[in-house]
Amino acid sequence: MPKSITPEMVGGTLAGLTEAVAEVVETLGEIPREHVRVEVTACDGQSKVSAEGATVRLDVFAVGGFPCTAMPRQELTADADGVVEFDVPHGFKYAVSSHIDGLGASFQLVFDAVAEQRDVRLWNFPVGVWALGHTDLAHYSDDGWEDEYYTAIPFVTPMRMEEVPEEIYLWAQDSEKYPQSEGWWYIGVLVSTAETTFAIGKNNLSDGTMVWCDSRDCNTLFPLIDYHVQKRYYPWDSEAAEKQARADMDGNMNTAKILAFSPTHTAARWAASSPSDYDEQRFLPSSGQLYIMWLNRTAINAIIQQYMDAGEEGFNLLPYQNDKGQWQTPNGRGEVWWSSSVFDSLCSWVVTYTGIIYYDLRNLTHVVRAVSAFHFEY
The missing domain is CATH 3.10.20 (Ubiquitin-like (UB roll))
Known part of the structure; x- marks a missing residue:
């Protein structure tokens, strides 16, 4: 501590700030908050299992107002009933997901804090x-x-x-x-998976390609987004940036942040507005989620093919390799998928149908594959 600042001065400053906050609350009233009760329910595939001790990850953020704010991620521990409770100030958004050792994560759900109270149910299933x-x-x-x-x-x-x-x-x-x-x-x-869970539904593949964002956002820093490179000054660690991109599993939260800042954002808006059910949140997947989709393409295609054989329309196979190792493109073209993960002010991450991950300029055109989270609530 510099000699010119004494402990008494610091204490006086804190006391003054406390008094100022009290005056604001007294003048404007208590800031309204949404009380959230999260109940975690877990299944081993056939029967219910205990969710006691589950970790609920909570991210609280605000984009589009002043100031833009993202609070540090909290990890809350569920009680014997699998329940955690917390308050979020009105006007903020929040993202929640639950994690249980030995099971897959729940969907990451995103809500606006606008109600007096809200009950949220998170569901954990086995990895696979x-x-x-x-x-x-x-x-x-x-x-x-x-x-x-x-x-x-x-x-x-x-x-x-x-x-x-x-x-x-x-x-x-x-x-x-x-x-x-x-x-x-x-x-x-x-x-x-243990870190992220998402669903692939009907009508999730764009008919054509599109730019990542509108022209005025092509050279823009989006607030509260985790940039892998702030400015592309050489040399920079490309291996570390790609590793960080593969670790991004927050596609639903990324999409919420992007659309709060830029409501007409091309790729994220297409994903969010593609046909969906009443209990579904569609979003532009992160680069890590797209890579997981690519890694599991064979198992995903096996189930999609069963849906298609049963006459269910709207499903689209992922590109795959035949028994000779040759890539097959069942949708009539090779696919490069836009993600909701950003690289720097000019570029965002893409994942190719061959599993390559790289950054590309936002004014170039690529395919969008929307994925979904379900809250299973009326």
């Missing part, structure tokens, strides 16, 4: 590539609509099944609260 489905459960009453309520339970199977055994899709049913099952149906492919 699965056919993903869900069922609607209902409680009906003779007293009218006000006493009816519904919920959904997701389930996974190794491959698409013509008939799913009841115990698989009712694994988390509360028979007293939700006695009535509305049946089940498949919705896509679940890619579940």
Whole structure:
């Protein structure tokens, strides 16, 4: 501590700041907050397992207002019921995901803090590539609509099944609260890893190519985005930058930040606006998520092919290699996929259908493959 600053002076400064904050609160009122209750529910593939001690990763951020703010990531520990609770000031966004040793991560979900309170359910399934489905459960009453309520339970199977055994899709049913099952149906492919989980659904491949962003954002630093290189002054460590790009698993949060700053952003907007279900958040995947998709292309294609053989339209195979090692492009072209991960002010990361990852200028055109997170809520 410099000799000119004494402990008493520091204490006086802090006391003054505290008094100033108190005056602001007294004048403007307490800042409204959304109280969030997150419940983690875990499945070993067929039955419910304990979520006690699960880690819930929480990111709170604000883009588009003043100031743009991203709070350090918090890791909250779930109680014996798999529950964590926290408050988020209104006007902020927040991203949550749950992580349990030995299981895959939950979807990363992103919400706006605007309500008085919110309940969020996060679902953890085993690591692997699965056919993903869900069922609607209902409680009906003779007293009218006000006493009816519904919920959904997701389930996974190794491959698409013509008939799913009841115990698989009712694994988390509360028979007293939700006695009535509305049946089940498949919705896509679940890619579940320890660090990230996402779903591949219908109509997730763009018809053509597109630029990463509008022209006025081609040479722009987006706020609160983790840049792998701030300015491309040589020499710089390309191996370290690529390693960081492969480790980015925050596609849904990246997309939320990009669209909050640039609502007409081309690639992220296409992903977010592609046809989806009411409980689905579509987003532009990160470079790490795209690379995981590429690594698991054979298992993903096996399930997609089953959907297609069953007459379900809207699914698109990933490029693959035949038994001679030759690349096959089932959609009529080679594919280079835009990610939501940025490199510097001019470039963003792309992943090719052959597994190569590199950065490219944002005004060049590439394909978009949207992926999804589901909150399974009404």
